[in-house]
Amino acid sequence: MHVALMLYTGSRMLEVSGPMDVFHETNRLCGETVYEQHLVGPSPGPVQCSNGISVDTTECLRDGLPSFDLVVVPGASDVDPGRKHHELVDWLSDAGRSVRRLASVSNGARLVARAGLVDRRCLRDGKLYSSRGATDSIEMALLLVSEDLGEETALGVAKSLSRQCSWIRF
Template identity: 35%
Template sequence: MPRGLLRVAILAVPGVQLLDVSGPLDVFAEANVQAGRPVYELCVLGTRPGAIRSSSGARLMPDEIVGESPNLKIDTLLVAGAPNAANVPADGQVVDWLRSATPSMRRYGSVCSGAFFLAQAGLLDGKRATTHWAVAERLAREFPAMSVDADALHIRDGRLWTAAGVTAGLDLALALVEEDLGREVAMRVAGQLVMFFKRPGGQMQFSRKGEAAPVGRSALQEVQRWVAANPAEDHSVASLAQRTGLSSRHFARLFRQEVGMTPGDWVEEARVTAAREMLESGDAAPKQVAGRCGFADVDTLRRAFVRRVGVTPAEYRKRYAREDMKVAIP
């Protein structure tokens, strides 16, 4: 357990997502309470003097400005995300400061799209990290020297800690508190803040990115719409090829070329999308959903659902079904 006061700094850029800053700060502040002594000294870093306007319009006053206090000793740095972080190059001064300052820190990381700032500073090269599911593919594409896990809520790779979107910053901060102060204190913090100590599943359960949508030439889109509207029908390559008037081999090759996946993978994705919608409505149990969505049995549905969504159908239904529509699971 580290001794002495630990300075935790959150770097907030203009347009920052407010919860990326306030969420982790509240976790560390509550840890001070639950530990019964001051453990963390909290600090908001700005990139320039004056108030920081967040994406919601609320303003933050920074405690320190990047580069203006060379003797500022930081134990833990988290770079907060912003809705436009993936689209706007980071301030060169900030990138230079990140490169020069992080080697002396015990640990550093990011929340949500804050990972893009670390990546631009080269601090994710050769590392495994995560970010918000909506920009994970872009992070991996633009910074191929790193490995991106689009499902993880938070990841540790040595001194580097990264979190997925927004509320996952609280999960990350709680993991840091557990590392510093132990499981018991971290559990008390979670209880006081009414949050999961270990949130079940990954972030793909919140994602709509993997939902099947028609793409490619019109003949292929027509087939895809047919599959989506009739998930329980026979959707073998041969049956789908017949609908387009193509040979099975030519259809499969054309489909993969234009859609980016095999017909079988797309059919599974479409069936899982249909299953998600049915589970969210709450009017059918997983066993019924399996039959209506073209899965051979509930175990096949479960395997496909976990593969695509990251949680079981039963868990998903419990979290997202309308309360007034839920039927009892036999």
């Protein structure tokens, strides 16, 4: 499955890295690449996240992107109802309608809503998923793994991650 993890100026890296670790651990435990992850940004090159870290994108919204099975939109400290992050909102408005599943973390749901794809209060509605924040984004990613590969696989991923992070509950 092709997974797009969206990066934009000010996005919270923890809300990207949590789901990334779940998908990476799933691949490791399955012994194959079930989730092919793509870091997608508005332009090529580094994107500065809210914690000051710059992360290089692997793809750019301006390029011809592959069809994604899942798009994850993290939140940011400065997501507003205005025109900020308009490149991402415009891309979501087009591509978001054809993606198999769309997931947002915390106020990333505002960007999804600005694209006309979901009610901001939605937790799950058909192909749309959202979580309250970084910690819940891990549980949301585990739910997606459970739907794709079964509860046993998701539980194995949760147990493996919990050995590394004692605060994860499963």
